[in-house]
Amino acid sequence: MSNQLPNKPDELHVSRIELEAHKREFYQRTILAATDGKLVIEERDAIRATAGSSLADWAVDSADGLARIRDEAVALAGSLGMDQLGIMRLATCIGEATSNALKHAGGGKASLHRLQDSLLFEVEDHGPGIDTLSIPHVALSPGYSTAGTLGMGYKLMIVSASKVYLATGPDGTTVACEIGLRNDERGDRPEVI
Amino acid sequence: MTETANIAVDSDGDQVMVAGRGELNLHTASEFKKALKSALASGKDIQIDFRNVRFIDSAIMACLVETGKALKRAGRELCVIVARDGQPEYSLRIAGLKMLMQIVVDDGPPAHPRKGG
Numbered sequence: 001m002s003n004q005l006p007n008k009p010d011e012l013h014v015s016r017i018e019l020e021a022h023k024r025e026f027y028q029r030t031i032l033a034a035t036d037g038k039l040v041i042e043e044r045d046a047i048r049a050t051a052g053s054s055l056a057d058w059a060v061d062s063a064d065g066l067a068r069i070r071d072e073a074v075a076l077a078g079s080l081g082m083d084q085l086g087i088m089r090l091a092t093c094i095g096e097a098t099s100n101a102l103k104h105a106g107g108g109k110a111s112l113h114r115l116q117d118s119l120l121f122e123v124e125d126h127g128p129g130i131d132t133l134s135i136p137h138v139a140l141s142p143g144y145s146t147a148g149t150l151g152m153g154y155k156l157m158i159v160s161a162s163k164v165y166l167a168t169g170p171d172g173t174t175v176a177c178e179i180g181l182r183n184d185e186r187g188d189r190p191e192v193i
Numbered sequence: 194m195t196e197t198a199n200i201a202v203d204s205d206g207d208q209v210m211v212a213g214r215g216e217l218n219l220h221t222a223s224e225f226k227k228a229l230k231s232a233l234a235s236g237k238d239i240q241i242d243f244r245n246v247r248f249i250d251s252a253i254m255a256c257l258v259e260t261g262k263a264l265k266r267a268g269r270e271l272c273v274i275v276a277r278d279g280q281p282e283y284s285l286r287i288a289g290l291k292m293l294m295q296i297v298v299d300d301g302p303p304a305h306p307r308k309g310g
Binding site for chain 1: 216218219220248250251252254255258278280283284287288
């Protein structure tokens, strides 16, 4: 970004766009660094591009259906060779992501994707989105005891997944949790209250 | 003993037992919270049995945190029993809630999140 002051309306407009892009990048990098590279703030299209085609899709539309989505997704993960720790991590992420969509947006759609050595579980809704100012609190404050239900859910996903991709705005929220097929206990570092 | 769909509350000597079964999540959290509230009102220590619970989510964890804090302030104890290698044990372990409650891991078979797997 140039240090020179803009003197025409067009230049001022471009400068504002650059400033906003800069702020957004600063925000994304801060969240990423604060979560050890785990919480990736993205655009919805970028998450879709990472996910690619799906192995299975579900409608998230009722409380009774959440266990069925989880059961089917973990059964599929098991058939693809995911180890037991991965199954625990995946089940936890699915529970939090689908519950959030139902609670905060009245529902949405979920899908499971195969990446190279991992699976990605994605939930997309068209609710009001997460207040972006609450994300630093979720990412930066230690422990679970003051996080509230949304914060606690995101902390569980961040600890469980190798990466959590999040796109949120007034058009809705997409969250995708990536979990390796082979997992190591060392990743399960508990948060301290 | 009081029993609802997934939660039973019973009292024995110095403690109240709250036993869960099946799925405990956002949609059963109010029921769970109600059971914990009645257990808190007893003035006794609380033991929660999650051995037959196959899944808990953050809404249930929030209830545990709230109850653990209330008991700690009152000088009373919260103990949670979970099956080894079940999802509740995993969630409680990664949340590091040991400062607020005693977590006892039972070696019996867990109520597993992978159905038929």
